[in-house]
Amino acid sequence: MSGTVTVKDITLGEGMPKICVPLVGTTAAELVEEAEALKALAPDLVEWRSDFFTEVEEPAAVLGMLNQLHAILPDIPLIFTFRSAREGGEREISAEYYIRLNQAAAGSGHVDIIDVELAGEEADVRGLIAAAHACGVFVIVSNHDFDGTPSEEEMVSRLRRAQELGGDLPKIAVMPQNAGDVLTLLAATNTMQEQYADRPIITMSMAGEGVISRLAGEIFGSALTFGAAHKPSAPGQVAVAELRKALELLHRSL
DSSP states (O other): OOOOOTTEEEETSSSOOOOEEEESSSSSSHHHHHHHHHHHHOSSSSEEEGGOOTTOOOOHHHHHHHHHHHHHTTTTEEEOOOGGGGGGBBOOHHHHHHHHHHHHHHHTTTTTTTEEETOOHHHHHHHHHHHHTTTTTTEEEEEEEEOOOHHHHHHHHHHHHHHHHHHHHHEEEEEESSSHHHHHHHHHHHHHHIIIIISEEEEOTTGGGHHHHOOOOOHTTBBBEEESSSSOTTTTTTTHHHHHHHHHHHHHHH
């Protein structure tokens, strides 16, 4: 049985899966508009997908944007994510800048969680986790497969690896080719949660076929689900209001 992680007043790993909404604006003006609009939706967490931001390779612009986002949404936990193109993101940057960017975000005082990709060099992943923890920041260690769905054993192995490296929230997202792939993802989630996890995990099967995995986390063991406000950051994200209703319906039945 997995444990919990509490960020501000949000506890991941108990009750309904928490809802996270991505910010995907490309400019500071777009991001401010998105952040202001999120107040009415009241998500549990917000993720800034900085790979969408045209000025992401300017550290001062990134830090300035973090300051603005924190001022608009001071009480909602903020996840800082640069998703590389190889993992479904908008662009690639050098490994050196990826490390520097995440270190700067973690040290900004405006970020509660950073997302570190499992596919990076082990020393880099461990170093970023240590740097984040030194700043009191939690870490999602994530893995994405936009080409297919690995075997149950492989997905469990990746989640266990993320946990062994010190990630506070191991995460995997995969692309289904059929309904059986969705079942495989759910089985891997259940196996990890029941047999190996000592902390909350995050899993999802993407696209329309995988939507059920974004709704059924409380049953199978995924602690966080991503909902769309304006523009989804990944295939299959459900609008926040509809997502919350579905989660509440399932929660009441348990």
